[in-house]
Amino acid sequence: MSPSIDIDPLALAIAPPLNETPQEREAREHAEAEATRISNEIDEQIRKERDRERKKRRPVKLLLLGQSESGKTATLKNFQLIYARREWLEERNAWRPVVFFNLVRNVNNILDLLNREMTSQHARRDTISSSDESSEDSQLPPLRFREKHRLLKLRLGPLKRVQTDLERRLGSTAVEPHTTSVTTAAPFEEGLNRPALQEFSINSSNGWKSALEKIKGMRHPRPDETEGSLRKVKDVDDEIAEVIAGCKDDIKAIWEDSTVRELLNRSKVRLEDTAGFFLNDVDRIAATNYQPSDDDVVRARLRTLGVQEYKFIFENGRTAGQEWRLYDVGGTRSTRAAWYPYFDDVSCFDEKLAEDRRVNRLEDSYLLWRSICSCKLLARTQIILFLNKCDLLQAKLQRGVRIRDSVPSFGDRRNDLSTATRYFQQHFREILKQYSPVQRSFFVHLTSVIDTRSTAATLGTVEESILRDHLRRADLM
Numbered sequence: 001m002s003p004s005i006d007i008d009p010l011a012l013a014i015a016p017p018l019n020e021t022p023q024e025r026e027a028r029e030h031a032e033a034e035a036t037r038i039s040n041e042i043d044e045q046i047r048k049e050r051d052r053e054r055k056k057r058r059p060v061k062l063l064l065l066g067q068s069e070s071g072k073t074a075t076l077k078n079f080q081l082i083y084a085r086r087e088w089l090e091e092r093n094a095w096r097p098v099v100f101f102n103l104v105r106n107v108n109n110i111l112d113l114l115n116r117e118m119t120s121q122h123a124r125r126d127t128i129s130s131s132d133e134s135s136e137d138s139q140l141p142p143l144r145f146r147e148k149h150r151l152l153k154l155r156l157g158p159l160k161r162v163q164t165d166l167e168r169r170l171g172s173t174a175v176e177p178h179t180t181s182v183t184t185a186a187p188f189e190e191g192l193n194r195p196a197l198q199e200f201s202i203n204s205s206n207g208w209k210s211a212l213e214k215i216k217g218m219r220h221p222r223p224d225e226t227e228g229s230l231r232k233v234k235d236v237d238d239e240i241a242e243v244i245a246g247c248k249d250d251i252k253a254i255w256e257d258s259t260v261r262e263l264l265n266r267s268k269v270r271l272e273d274t275a276g277f278f279l280n281d282v283d284r285i286a287a288t289n290y291q292p293s294d295d296d297v298v299r300a301r302l303r304t305l306g307v308q309e310y311k312f313i314f315e316n317g318r319t320a321g322q323e324w325r326l327y328d329v330g331g332t333r334s335t336r337a338a339w340y341p342y343f344d345d346v347s348c349f350d351e352k353l354a355e356d357r358r359v360n361r362l363e364d365s366y367l368l369w370r371s372i373c374s375c376k377l378l379a380r381t382q383i384i385l386f387l388n389k390c391d392l393l394q395a396k397l398q399r400g401v402r403i404r405d406s407v408p409s410f411g412d413r414r415n416d417l418s419t420a421t422r423y424f425q426q427h428f429r430e431i432l433k434q435y436s437p438v439q440r441s442f443f444v445h446l447t448s449v450i451d452t453r454s455t456a457a458t459l460g461t462v463e464e465s466i467l468r469d470h471l472r473r474a475d476l477m
């Protein structure tokens with residue numbers, strides 16, 4: 001039998017030559033050691049590179065903060081519109097009932113006001129002798145309501161039921177709060193009583209995201225759902241669209257009526273500035289075949305409850321494949337939680353918080369900003385300030401509203417957009433400088449996030465800056 005069977009050919013190949021001299025042996029061993037060292041170095045480099053890649057590929061986390069109605073969710077929608085287009089298109093139609101709901105709510109707000117005024121005119125007429133001469137209203141000529149107004153009220157009556165139906169479907173995210181038990185603007189104050197946990201849970205089961213999921217689920221039935229139940233949902237949708245389409249002319253008539261406009265003026269109600277305003281788009285929306293446009297979706301309003309986590313992978317651009325996690329928090333005082341880049345609204349200097357009418361919105365913003373800047377937990381976090389709703393600020397100033405009437409320190413400065421935004425920015429910058437535990441840069445953008453085109457450019461800059469910060473941290477880790 002041949003003994004070669006036991007010999008490993010590889011061992012044979014790398015075995016030192018049999019007639020090796022001591023010098024040759026030393027040279028060989030030195031070369032082998034050098035080769036091992038280089039190989040280990042390469043392995044180490046590969047390991048480090050992989051590690052760095054892994055850290056860089058960690059999701060970028062972005063927390064959207066700001067008062068209620070300051071435009072956080074609208075900003076998130078802009079991110080989705082630009083960077084996750086496919087998903088956006090899949091979701092776009094699910095916003096149809098939300099736009100219907102917003103439009104119907106606009107109309108019902110007018111009807112409520114009209115009802116109240118007409119009823120109180122009746123009551124005043126009945127007690128004319130005891131009228132209050134000193135009241136401001138009595139100095140103005142009474143509004144003249146005609147048969148037309150009575151008929152409009154009657155014909156638009158079914159929209160009340162439509163609103164109730166939609167409210168039931170969308171859940172509490174469709175209801176705007178008018179009171180709060182929380183009296184602080186600052187979410188990070190020491191000793192602050194933390195609100196009930198359920199308000200803060202991620203993916204809270206009653207926020208706008210789940211309302212949307214529910215609507216989407218209704219359109220794409222689960223396998224266990226019968227065709228009948230799907231048809232029912234579709235019927236309800238179409239029925240609502242038909243009722244609204246049937247009211248189109250009356251909706252336009254009530255919105256364009258000069259007496260109603262005067263009533264809104266006297267009541268200091270500016271529906272154009274309210275969340276989810278669609279009365280100027282009735283021709284398009286009050287149609288049975290209505291499909292929301294991109295802009296409609298950005299402007300549609302559902303309140304955020306708790307914290308809504310929204311994940312997406314960049315589909316295109318330099319960072320395609322990078323995961324981003326956006327946390328969209330509810331902005332009412334009772335739902336303010338752990339907050340990051342801070343979004344705010346500057347058109348609000350003369351407005352009060354919806355949930356607490358005693359509090360000026362700008363004052364509340366300053367307090368919030370201070371609380372975020374001084375928070376030790378966020379000391380090394382990049383903060384980006386969006387001074388949002390600049391379009392509404394511009395319109396307000398053009399109407400002649402004077403800033404100094406609500407903000408005395410504004411003094412005799414020019415009452416125009418650039419002076420106002422410079423003034424507000426300066427104030428936010430000083431707070432940042434004074435209250436940040438560690439010095440940090442001040443990043444600020446003047447925005448109108450319902451303008452998707454200009455917001456795309458802003459978000460490009462923001463993306464760049466956030467990623468740079470993200471990569472710098474990855475290097476430090």
Ligand SMILES: Nc1nc2c(ncn2[C@@H]2O[C@H](COP(=O)(O)OP(=O)(O)OP(=O)(O)O)[C@@H](O)[C@H]2O)c(=O)[nH]1
Pocket residue numbers: 066067068069070071072073074075274275276277298299300301302303304305329330331332388389390391392447448449450451
């Ligand atoms: N005109 C105008 N409207 C805006 C702007 N940004 C947001 N809106 C509208 O304001 C309303 C409220 O915006 P949201 O994004 O829902 O506000 P939010 O900060 O998420 O509010 P919460 O969820 O209650 O905390 C929506 O109808 C938006 O379309 C803006 O720059 N200009």
Ligand SMILES: [Mg+2]
Pocket residue numbers: 072073074302303304328329330331
């Ligand atoms: Mg929101």
